[in-house]
Amino acid sequence: MIQFHDYPLSGNCFKVRFLLEQLGLEYQSILVDFYPGYEHKSPRFLNINPLGQLPAIMDKGRAVRDAQAILVYLAAAYDKSGKWFPRDHQGEVYQWLAFADQLTGSISAARLHDAMFYRLDVSKARTEGIKLLRIIDEHLWFAEKDGHDWLLPLPHPTIADVACLPYIALAEEGGIDLAPFFSVSRWMERFMRLENFKPMPGMMPLQMPKETP
Amino acid sequence: MTPDTFTRSQWYAIGRLPDFEGAEAKPVRLLSQDLTVSDAAGVLSVNDADGRSLLTQIRYGHLWTTLSDTPRPLYDVPEFDEPDRRLVTAGGVGVRCSGLRCVENFLDMAHFPFVHTDILGVEEHPSVESYDVSMDAEKDEIWATKCKFFQPMASAAASGGQMTEYKYRVPHPYSTILYKTCPIREDVWDLVGLFIQPVEEDECIVHSFILVFDEENTDTGLLHFQQNIFLQDRMILENQVPRKLPLDPRWELPTRADASSIAYRRWLKANELQWGVALFNEAA
Numbered sequence A: 001m002i003q004f005h006d007y008p009l010s011g012n013c014f015k016v017r018f019l020l021e022q023l024g025l026e027y028q029s030i031l032v033d034f035y036p037g038y039e040h041k042s043p044r045f046l047n048i049n050p051l052g053q054l055p056a057i058m059d060k061g062r063a064v065r066d067a068q069a070i071l072v073y074l075a076a077a078y079d080k081s082g083k084w085f086p087r088d089h090q091g092e093v094y095q096w097l098a099f100a101d102q103l104t105g106s107i108s109a110a111r112l113h114d115a116m117f118y119r120l121d122v123s124k125a126r127t128e129g130i131k132l133l134r135i136i137d138e139h140l141w142f143a144e145k146d147g148h149d150w151l152l153p154l155p156h157p158t159i160a161d162v163a164c165l166p167y168i169a170l171a172e173e174g175g176i177d178l179a180p181f182f183s184v185s186r187w188m189e190r191f192m193r194l195e196n197f198k199p200m201p202g203m204m205p206l207q208m209p210k211e212t213p
Numbered sequence B: 001m002t003p004d005t006f007t008r009s010q011w012y013a014i015g016r017l018p019d020f021e022g023a024e025a026k027p028v029r030l031l032s033q034d035l036t037v038s039d040a041a042g043v044l045s046v047n048d049a050d051g052r053s054l055l056t057q058i059r060y061g062h063l064w065t066t067l068s069d070t071p072r073p074l075y076d077v078p079e080f081d082e083p084d085r086r087l088v089t090a091g092g093v094g095v096r097c098s099g100l101r102c103v104e105n106f107l108d109m110a111h112f113p114f115v116h117t118d119i120l121g122v123e124e125h126p127s128v129e130s131y132d133v134s135m136d137a138e139k140d141e142i143w144a145t146k147c148k149f150f151q152p153m154a155s156a157a158a159s160g161g162q163m164t165e166y167k168y169r170v171p172h173p174y175s176t177i178l179y180k181t182c183p184i185r186e187d188v189w190d191l192v193g194l195f196i197q198p199v200e201e202d203e204c205i206v207h208s209f210i211l212v213f214d215e216e217n218t219d220t221g222l223l224h225f226q227q228n229i230f231l232q233d234r235m236i237l238e239n240q241v242p243r244k245l246p247l248d249p250r251w252e253l254p255t256r257a258d259a260s261s262i263a264y265r266r267w268l269k270a271n272e273l274q275w276g277v278a279l280f281n282e283a284a
Helices: A011-022 A043-048 A067-078 A087-116 A122-145 A159-169 A182-192 B099-107 B219-237 B256-270
Strands: A002-006 A027-031 A056-059 A062-065 B012-016 B026-030 B033-040 B043-048 B056-059 B062-065 B086-095 B132-136 B141-151 B162-172 B175-181 B189-200 B203-212
Touching (some): A002 A011, A011 A067, A011 A087, A011 A159, A056 A067, A062 A067, A067 A087, A067 A159, A087 A122, A087 A159, A087 B086, A122 A159, A122 A182, B012 B026, B012 B033, B012 B086, B012 B189, B026 B189, B043 B062, B086 B219, B099 B162, B099 B175, B099 B189, B099 B203, B141 B256, B162 B256, B203 B219
Parallel strands (some): A002 A027
Antiparallel strands (some): A002 A056, A056 A062, B056 B062, B132 B141
16 A cells, blocks of 8 residues: 655645545555654654655655655556546646746745744745746636636646645745735636545635536 | 733743754744743743843743743643643644634634534534633633534544533633543543744734543644644634734624633733734724
């Protein structure tokens, strides 16, 4: 069974949990005391991921680290439908995976600063986060104009959406207002209506109707 | 605004002991003042910006300090001395609102089904039954008792839905403790509480703890249960307007379910607490 080193308040762990559940994979969650224990910097965990970062998984005796890499790994290994990681759109998928990493470096950093007192330049992190939100909002505006609901021009979400969703949905926890980003807000709402979507703390938990009358 | 006498005369938790291991003038903010904490061979000291040494004590897994030279005594929680109980301290979490708002949110059961969906409440059981609120005049603290709520997963040790009985205690303007039915032992209560560090009038750090009988969960499991719940609250707290607590009855209308919050607001007013309070006239 896949072992998943997990912290429920991590947006990067959310991505992995979401895909594991969408793919119907059995997994064992190993809880890591990220805060206040900083267990991800402990020798035990550094053996699994020398970078001291969550998430990491162990599958078939091998460790895979980095949220985006795990999404690629799981989709490539277990998604028979090929929908989550479409082979003929690999360039675009990787582009958004890299973008997701920048969201971690900005919005997630601001959130860790505000809630858990990480020492960093929070105004720089917020400015960078807002710049990224403008870029993805514009992309989604044109996508919607062309009749597409997701980051890729496909009738279903992909790991690109999974990778970008959590830190955008958690932006207000880092003091970034999402109200100006209309297309992003609509995309987020579509994502949260996906079957079996479970919000993590910090994402609006209100149940939304599955169909708009 | 400088803190009123009631606010200033209290002890405040400013962190867990491991947070200050080897600290050299580690900055801490309390009641709009910059303080530093230092660790000299295991002895923790707190100084204000003028270098004045403040009173300290170590209790309930946290370091406490006060700006007052003659503080009110810190309230007793005898359960901390009971054997077999497990204490998990969840670490401080920053919240952009008055700490008074956090106490009030903690006292509120009506939000369980909507904010802590499928954990502390379900939408099919939204009603708050009548409960009792009383003042303990001798200790000058508020108790809400006979609170009952249907909870699908009342604690990390719960194995299914149960009617959970609660008691709430407010012994301090910035502390509140919940006593709830222990799912695995009869005739004892599990404790969950908040020690709030007011940073500014509309900003605080919430130090939370759980003190429970639990033979099944790891410390990390208990910690994550508590953090999940509190981070769900944080989002709601940061969206409350105004960020300070309104005490003027013209501003927010309470219902019967808010009896404990009404008592809390009255108690703050009776003690002439002003720091962290939103003024009706300023809003108008």
